[in-house]
Amino acid sequence: MMPATFFDTWAIMLKVLGVVILVCVINPVLFIATVPLILGSSWIYRMYVRTSREVKRLEAVSRSPVFSIISETLVGMVAVRAYGQTRRFRLAFNERIDRNVEGFFAFIASARWLGIRLDVLTLAFTTCVLYAAILMQWLGFSISSGLVGLSLAYLVQLGDAFQWSVRQSAEFENQLVSVERILSYISLTPEPPLTVPSRDRLIKDTWPSEGGIRFEHFSARYAPELPLVLNDLTLEIPSRSKVAIVGRTGAGKSSVVQCLFRLIEADDPQSRLVIDGVHVREIGLHKLRSRISVIPQTPWLFSGSIRENLDPFHEHKDRDIWEALEAVRLKESFGSLDDPISESGGNLSSGQKQLACLARAILRKNQILVLDEATAHVDLHTDAIIQTTIREKFSGQTVIMIAHRLETVIDVDRVLVLDHGHLVEQGHPFELLSSAFTVDAKKKKNGCGAGNRGGGAIIGAKRQWFASMVQETGEENAKKLYQAAKEAWNEKERR
Numbered sequence: 001m002m003p004a005t006f007f008d009t010w011a012i013m014l015k016v017l018g019v020v021i022l023v024c025v026i027n028p029v030l031f032i033a034t035v036p037l038i039l040g041s042s043w044i045y046r047m048y049v050r051t052s053r054e055v056k057r058l059e060a061v062s063r064s065p066v067f068s069i070i071s072e073t074l075v076g077m078v079a080v081r082a083y084g085q086t087r088r089f090r091l092a093f094n095e096r097i098d099r100n101v102e103g104f105f106a107f108i109a110s111a112r113w114l115g116i117r118l119d120v121l122t123l124a125f126t127t128c129v130l131y132a133a134i135l136m137q138w139l140g141f142s143i144s145s146g147l148v149g150l151s152l153a154y155l156v157q158l159g160d161a162f163q164w165s166v167r168q169s170a171e172f173e174n175q176l177v178s179v180e181r182i183l184s185y186i187s188l189t190p191e192p193p194l195t196v197p198s199r200d201r202l203i204k205d206t207w208p209s210e211g212g213i214r215f216e217h218f219s220a221r222y223a224p225e226l227p228l229v230l231n232d233l234t235l236e237i238p239s240r241s242k243v244a245i246v247g248r249t250g251a252g253k254s255s256v257v258q259c260l261f262r263l264i265e266a267d268d269p270q271s272r273l274v275i276d277g278v279h280v281r282e283i284g285l286h287k288l289r290s291r292i293s294v295i296p297q298t299p300w301l302f303s304g305s306i307r308e309n310l311d312p313f314h315e316h317k318d319r320d321i322w323e324a325l326e327a328v329r330l331k332e333s334f335g336s337l338d339d340p341i342s343e344s345g346g347n348l349s350s351g352q353k354q355l356a357c358l359a360r361a362i363l364r365k366n367q368i369l370v371l372d373e374a375t376a377h378v379d380l381h382t383d384a385i386i387q388t389t390i391r392e393k394f395s396g397q398t399v400i401m402i403a404h405r406l407e408t409v410i411d412v413d414r415v416l417v418l419d420h421g422h423l424v425e426q427g428h429p430f431e432l433l434s435s436a437f438t439v440d441a442k443k444k445k446n447g448c449g450a451g452n453r454g455g456g457a458i459i460g461a462k463r464q465w466f467a468s469m470v471q472e473t474g475e476e477n478a479k480k481l482y483q484a485a486k487e488a489w490n491e492k493e494r495r
Contacts, residue, residue, distance in 0.1 A: 002175045009172050012165040019158050023129055023151040027136060027143065033128040040121050041166070048114045049170045055110055056174055059103030065096045075346050111167065118163045126155045192262060195284035203287060208276035210239035211367040211398030213260070216272040219421075220255060220264050228267060229255040231421035237414075239276075242390075242399045244409030246469065247418035253402045255421070257372050260400075261289055275368070293361035297373035299353040301345030307337040310360050324359040327393055329385050351382035358386060362393050369394055372402045383408060406470060410481050411488035417465040425465045430489035432466040433482050 020037070024030045073080060073089050080089055133148045213236070220230045229252050237243050245253045258264050259273060262285060266273070273280045280288050301309050310321055318337055325331045333352065345353040354374060361369055369390075375383040387408060390399060403409045410429050417425035417432075425432065470478045 002172065002178070005168055005172045005175060009165060009168040012161050012168060016158060016161050016165055019154045019161075022154060026147045026151050027129065027132050029132050029136065030129060033125060033132070037121065037125050041118070041162070044114065044117050044121070045166050045169070048110060048166065049173055051110050052107060052170050053174055055103060055106045059100065059107055062096070062100040062103050066093075066100050069093050069096055075344065114166060115163050118166065122155070122158055122162055125158075126152070129155060191285060192265070192281075193284055194286045196282070196287075199282050200284050200287050203278065203283060207278065208291060208367045210276050211237075212239035212276055213237040213368070213398065213400075214272075214274045215256075215259075216274065217268070218259065218271040218273060219267045220259050220271070221267050222264055229264075229421050230259065233418075233421060233423055235416055235423050235426070237398060237400065237416075240396055240398055241413045242401070243414045243416060244401045244403060244412040245416045245418060246403065246406070246409065246466065250420070251418040252421040253418055254372060256418070257294070257370055257400070257402060260370065261292065261294070291366055292368045292370060293364045293366040294370040294372065295354065295357045295361055295374040297376055299345065299350075299357045301341050301348070301353055301356060303343040304341060305338045306334050306341055306356070309341055309356060310363055316363055320363060321359075324362040327362055328355040328359045328389055330355050330359060351378045354378050354382065355385065358389060362389075366397070368398045368400070370400045370402075373404065374401075375403070375405060375408050406473060406481055407484075410484045413492070415466055417469075419465065428489060428492070429466070429481075429485035432464065433470060433485055435464070 020034060024034060069089070069092055073093070080086060129148075129151055133143055136143050215233050215235050218230055218233045219228050221228045233252075233256075245256055247253050255264065259266070260280075262280060266281070302312070306325075307318075307321060310316075310324060321337055322331060325334065330352065341347065345356070348356065354377075357374075371390075375386055378386070383405075399412075401409050401412065409415065413428065414426060415429050415432060416423060470481050473481065
């Protein structure tokens with residue numbers, strides 16, 4: 001569209017310029033009248049461009065919510081009708097349409113404003129041409145009536161052409177915003193290469209075979225102007241272990257996962273992230289990301305069959321896919337692997353979508369599995385299925401769990417507690433809780449427990465981060481978590 005608009009703008013502007021020059025050559029006195037014509041049209045053009053650009057932006061901004069509510073309504077049509085919220089969504093849709101029409105009406109009104117003023121300007125110039133011809137004849141100068149008629153004939157066409165040239169030039173300037181956005185995308189720092197042939201060919205097909213992960217003085221930030229989200233982080237995740245990363249909001253838990261997939265890069269060249277002896281910065285993104293399975297907080301399914309969602313590259317047999325579905329208790333939900341899945345998994349519940357992502361990870365059989373708040377939006381029954389499946393199917397793999405719900409991570413092999421990008425505490429949950437609960441029991445025995453409610457009882461001279469997080473879940477729940485951690489520790493000792 002922009003090249004055509006650019007060509008149209010210059011073609012019409014040259015036509016307008018040619019008409020003005022022709023009229024002035026026929027009657028040189030009109031060169032004086034062109035000065036206010038140029039000044040007036042320039043003022044009108046600047047006013048119109050500034051206004052139309054902002055109005056166009058408002059119209060474009062108000063258009064997105066219209067598309068958004070249409071999409072949301074179509075996806076959740078069943079829920080909207082089931083809960084009797086049809087009128088509410090209709091009113092919301094009408095409100096967003098009204099806002100969009102307000103911007104569009106203002107844009108049309110600004111075009112009418114431009115048209116009226118350019119018509120007045122053109123009419124004034126045409127009047128000057130007529131009176132100049134009469135004045136020159138009265139003063140005794142000879143002017144051909146044919147030339148005067150020729151100039152008037154062209155001036156009749158000047159009004160529409162003048163308006164169109166101004167509108168097209170304003171439209172061209174508005175379309176240049178798209179060029180600016182493209183240039184801004186081009187100037188973004190690109191991702192590392194997908195493949196590094198010189199290094200990728202040296203990596204075995206079985207890598208990572210153990211799943212050991214080590215962060216060495218790792219610092220990272222999301223943008224150069226933003227603060228560090230990981231600050232000189234040093235930690236080690238043993239191979240074939242089940243590790244939980246916990247912490248307050250903003251502690252850097254999800255940032256660790258993003259660094260693992262190289263979604264954000266290390267801020268310091270000396271920072272190292274090593275997986276089974278391989279520095280991830282030395283290999284391609286495809287090699288790295290294809291060897292790590294992830295179950296995100298928001299599960300994503302594609303429009304297609306269940307087979308295409310679990311095995312998009314057709315690498316597995318149907319028997320393997322059915323076994324994966326059976327492992328996550330979804331086999332009974334599908335009669336065939338060709339059963340359709342709607343866009344974003346709209347025909348499945350939130351728990352079913354999460355279980356389908358878990359089945360996809362089982363099929364991949366990668367040595368490292370990452371669960372980023374995978375059970376945050378599911379019920380306790382689905383949560384129990386996920387935890388049981390992980391214990392059964394990923395017992396020999398490295399499992400990294402990011403969680404706020406402490407019940408899901410109380411039986412892991414190691415807890416890593418982060419705070420503002422630093423590793424502040426690590427160890428088995430029972431080890432981190434045992435000393436705190438022992439101190440708490442002694443204080444209660446001595447009659448000091450009543451004055452230490454709210455977390456103070458389990459925090460001694462040195463702050464115990466994980467214990468304080470457990471205590472904040474409530475006294476009864478804290479006891480259950482402590483008992484679960486103790487049972488997991490005893491089970492580990494027996495092994």
